[in-house]
Amino acid sequence: MRMVNTVGIAGTGVIGSAWAARAMFHGMDVLAFDPAPGAEEAMREHIAKAWVPMVKLHGGEPEKAGTLAMVDTPEELGQRADFIQENAPENVELKQKLLASVDASAEDDVIIASSTSGIMPSDLQAKCERRPERVIVGHPFNPVYLLPLVEVVPGAKQDEQVIADATAFYKKISMHPLRVRKEVPGHISDRLQEAYWREALHMVNDGVATPQELDDAISYGPGLRLAIMGTCLTFHLAGGDGGIRHMLDHFGPALKWPWTKLEAPELTQELIDRMSDGCEEQQGDRSIRELENLRDNCLVEIMQVLAKYDWAAGQVLNARKG
Ligand SMILES: NC(=O)c1ccc[n+]([C@@H]2O[C@H](COP(=O)([O-])OP(=O)(O)OC[C@H]3O[C@@H](n4cnc5c(N)ncnc54)[C@H](O)[C@@H]3O)[C@@H](O)[C@H]2O)c1
Known part of the structure; x- marks a missing residue:
């Protein structure tokens, strides 16, 4: 080199x-x-x-x-x-x-x-x-x-x-x-961001939410988790001890509901297996409990940092302190 x-x-x-x-x-x-x-x-x-x-x-x-x-x-x-x-x-x-x-x-x-x-x-x-x-x-x-x-x-x-x-x-x-294994317009991360972004624009266009409300919907909730683990592992935890298999079983039908303007893929057995295998590999030797603790410990510290700057979710900590 x-x-x-x-x-x-x-x-x-x-x-x-x-x-x-x-x-x-x-x-x-x-x-x-x-x-x-x-x-x-x-x-x-x-x-x-x-x-x-x-x-x-x-x-x-x-x-x-x-x-x-x-x-x-x-x-x-x-x-x-x-x-x-x-x-x-x-x-x-x-x-x-x-x-x-x-x-x-x-x-x-x-x-x-x-x-x-x-x-x-x-x-x-x-x-x-x-x-x-x-x-x-x-x-x-x-x-x-x-x-x-x-x-x-x-x-x-x-x-x-x-x-x-x-x-x-x-x-x-x-x-x-x-x-990135395969070239595709927008690579990986921008495609994910773009999906979110287009949905956000739809919601503003349809009068569902203001830009501030959209940002609050991320900053006070899922955005805090995203710095710690991405959507796949986060949803693996959302399935409790049953992991992503339970989560897909539970929310699988919602993929057919109008929760987004983006068309969802067919939830085939192959897709379920691919998602499950990937998330279980991400999980490695750690139990769901261990990962939950890791997620929670990190969330506490991230919110304390945000409080130091009196910003987004950190403001709720400061408000409580008075
Ligand atoms: N801004 C972002 O968040 C972001 C994130 C990741 C990747 N990118 C990518 O990075 C690239 C640059 O984006 P940016 O946000 O820095 O844009 P920018 O407008 O801030 O900077 C572009 C620079 O390129 C210069 N430029 C114009 N013609 C040129 C030429 N012929 N040769 C060399 N330089 C020339 C401009 O004078 C300018 O300084 C884009 O491809 C963009 O997609 C942007």
């Missing part, structure tokens, strides 16, 4: 600047390209702002922080960086053109990852002539300097070494890389 000393950032807005901050905090130098006037100043401001919570999160300043320098062209970025993260606007033609320039100029062992929220990696590889298989999606979450998830998605042209090396790089900067 090529040693990554210099990270190339193409596009230095919200996401690009945050990637830069994370890389610099982990001791890597950053080279950045962005055609907008004033991009460097805005980027330095973003990085300074991101630095404060990073220091808090990691319990102090890094031993050695990386430096930041700008370049004038994507070709120069390609020639000088060891790993390139592209964060230009979500426009397929613009990204294709930018990625093709970087691909044409970078050495063969340089990986080029795109932060795209939903464009498929095969579409991003389409105009890259030199080494399209080193162009992948590395999709992060805002704020990138704090949230560790990065979805790693290979396109039709794949190289397992590229995926392995990108995964190793992301781990080095304290990310949690999640390999």
Whole structure:
């Protein structure tokens, strides 16, 4: 694997600047390209702002922080960086053109990852002539300097070494890389968010709820759990000792009720088995009771943190204190 000393950032807005901050905090130098006037100043401001919570999160300043320098062209970025993260606007033609320039100029062992929220990696590889298989999606979450998830998605042209090396790089900067098995528009997490988001828009459109009510419906309830475990394991606990099998048995008929505008899949035995096997694997050796305790202990502490900021569910603790 090529040693990554210099990270190339193409596009230095919200996401690009945050990637830069994370890389610099982990001791890597950053080279950045962005055609907008004033991009460097805005980027330095973003990085300074991101630095404060990073220091808090990691319990102090890094031993050695990386430096930041700008370049004038994507070709120069390609020639000088060891790993390139592209964060230009979500426009397929613009990204294709930018990625093709970087691909044409970078050495063969340089990986080029795109932060795209939903464009498929095969579409991003389409105009890259030199080494399209080193162009992948590395999709992060805002704020990138704090949230560790990065979805790693290979396109039709794949190289397992590229995926392995990108995964190793992301781990080095304290990310949690999640390999996406099959490219699909929106990857995994944005598809989940998008389903929620579209339903939320339907509810506003139909006069069912205001944006505040929708946010309260998440922040005071299921949102608190989500930081601890995702929907699958949460629903496994919702089935009590019977786990997800009982839960699917109990709520299976509801999949046919109009609880959402999204069409639910047919609840076949195969689907039940796949869900059950997956959740039981997530559960591992732990009993439902142990997981409930873990969930509850974490929920208490998360709410105490929210109370410190007098925000969302934390306000109920403060109100009780008077
Ligand atoms: N904002 C989010 O929550 C989020 C989360 C994950 C992924 N993403 C993805 O990250 C990417 C960037 O999003 P953002 O929110 O940072 O957008 P942004 O608008 O904040 O930043 C985009 C930057 O790209 C620059 N740019 C324009 N043309 C360019 C070019 N030809 N070459 C290089 N840079 C160029 C712009 O000047 C701007 O600074 C998008 O693909 C988006 O889907 C966004």
